[in-house]
Amino acid sequence: MNEQSYPEFTGLELSPRKVDYLKFILEKEGTVKTTEISSGLQVDPSTTSKTLNELASAGYLNHVPYRGVDLTELGEAYTQFLVRRHRILSLLLTHYGLSPEEACDEVSRFEAFVSREAVDKICSSMGHPMFGVCGEISHGKCLHEENHH
Amino acid sequence: MNEQSYPEFTGLELSPRKVDYLKFILEKEGTVKTTEISSGLQVDPSTTSKTLNELASAGYLNHVPYRGVDLTELGEAYTQFLVRRHRILSLLLTHYGLSPEEACDEVSRFEAFVSREAVDKICSSMGHPMFGVCGEISHGKCLHEENHH
DNA sequence: CAAAAATTTGGATATATACCAAGTTTTGAA
DNA sequence: TTCAAAACTTGGTATATATCCAAATTTTTG
Structure with missing residues (x-):
């Protein structure tokens, strides 16, 4: 099967900033250079270098x-x-009076503290929407979990 | 008028832990002793003492x-x-498949990073509900703001 | 009033972020 | 191809948050 299985995770493993790094790296796809990340996240290259080491040590x-x-x-x-x-x-937040931009900004501040369990429930309760306000939503893992329970 | 006005706040002023302290103190009402808080929040009294100083310095x-x-x-x-x-x-989260307890726990982790602006919009969009899943909701400041805009 | 309880202070540790300066490696232009 | 510039990493330092322990202080109470 093509569906790769990974140990369970809570979604709370990474700090807000580390989440930023990973999201940035995913967007760029392929190999990403330190300078690119530093510019993107507006931090000193030395900071990036250290964080990258931590994320590498943690296996990401x-x-x-x-x-x-x-x-x-x-x-x-x-x-x-x-x-x-x-x-x-x-x-979700755009359903409560926030504009897409406001919602994105707001979520960026707190998302690192929302568990995978909660996200899956919300996702499921929303009917696994395909389009978000800042890109397409893919549900691989989410639906996968659901099938097995 | 009875309606006291305070300088604007974003809702992002305090760390998650400080939010816990204030909520605990409000619940108890009146003067609260260090030991009481320490037991309630499960921390050493010396930790409580220091945090209390910080919250006092900040005017709370x-x-x-x-x-x-x-x-x-x-x-x-x-x-x-x-x-x-x-x-x-x-x-809000109980409307997306989380139980009241799950919702409370989940929210406790990230609430400190949700702005007053977002909360007011959500609140307003929900029609200023009077009852939450963990107590009555009072809208003093929230409705007040709305009247002026 | 003196011992016990409560509280605070000082010192230490841990995590998360981030900067600067200095050293290392890679790159690229002459 | 070589060597200077650019990129990157390391080491040191700093701030903010949160926590504990041990010691000192204050209050309470038997």
């Missing part, structure tokens, strides 16, 4: 020093969850 | 050393917002 990234990083399989799967979480929560 | 509490703390007017108004935020967000 492959880091070839001086060369760049790319997502591991775990990192890819995890980051797909991060993106789905962001989009589901943003979409 | 009156702290009489060795005697206890109580909310200032600002602290009271602010904490009422904190409680409303918690209840509105919890109620």
Whole structure:
């Protein structure tokens, strides 16, 4: 089967900032250089370098020093969850009077503290919407879980 | 008029833990002792003592050393917002398949990062519900704002 | 009033972020 | 191809939050 299985995760593993790094790296796809990330996230390259090391140690990234990083399989799967979480929560808030931009900004501040369990329930309760306010929503893992329960 | 006005706040002023302290103190009403808070929040009294100092310095509490703390007017108004935020967000999540307990727990983790602006919009969009899943919701400040716009 | 309980202070640790300066590696232009 | 510039990493430092323990202080109480 093509469906890769990863150990369970709560969705609370990473700090807000680390979530930013992974989302940024996923967007760029392929190998990403330190400078690119530093510009994107507006931080000193030395900060990026350190954070990349931490994410690599935790198994989310492959880091070839001086060369760049790319997502591991775990990192890819995890980051797909991060993106789905962001989009589901943003979409949710637009149903309560927030504009897409407001919703995105708001969610960016707190998303790292919303569990996968909650996201899956919300997602399911919304009928697994395909379109968020900041991109398409893919439900691989989410629907997968649901099938098995 | 009885309606006290306070400088604007974003709702993002306090860390998650400080939010816990204020909510706990509001619940108890009147003067609260360090030990009481320490037991309630499961932390060492020395930790409580330090946090209480910080909250007092920031103007949310009156702290009489060795005697206890109580909310200032600002602290009271602010904490009422904190409680409303918690209840509105919890109620919201119960509309998406989370049980009241799950919703409360989930919200406790991220509420500190949800702005007053967003809460007011959500609240308004929900029709200023009077009952949450963990207590009555009062809308003093929320409705007040709305009248002026 | 003196011992016990409560509280505070000082010192230490841990995590998360981030900067600067200095050193290392890669790149690219002459 | 070589060597200077650019990119990257490391080491050191800093702030903010949160926590504990041990020691000192204040209040309470038997």
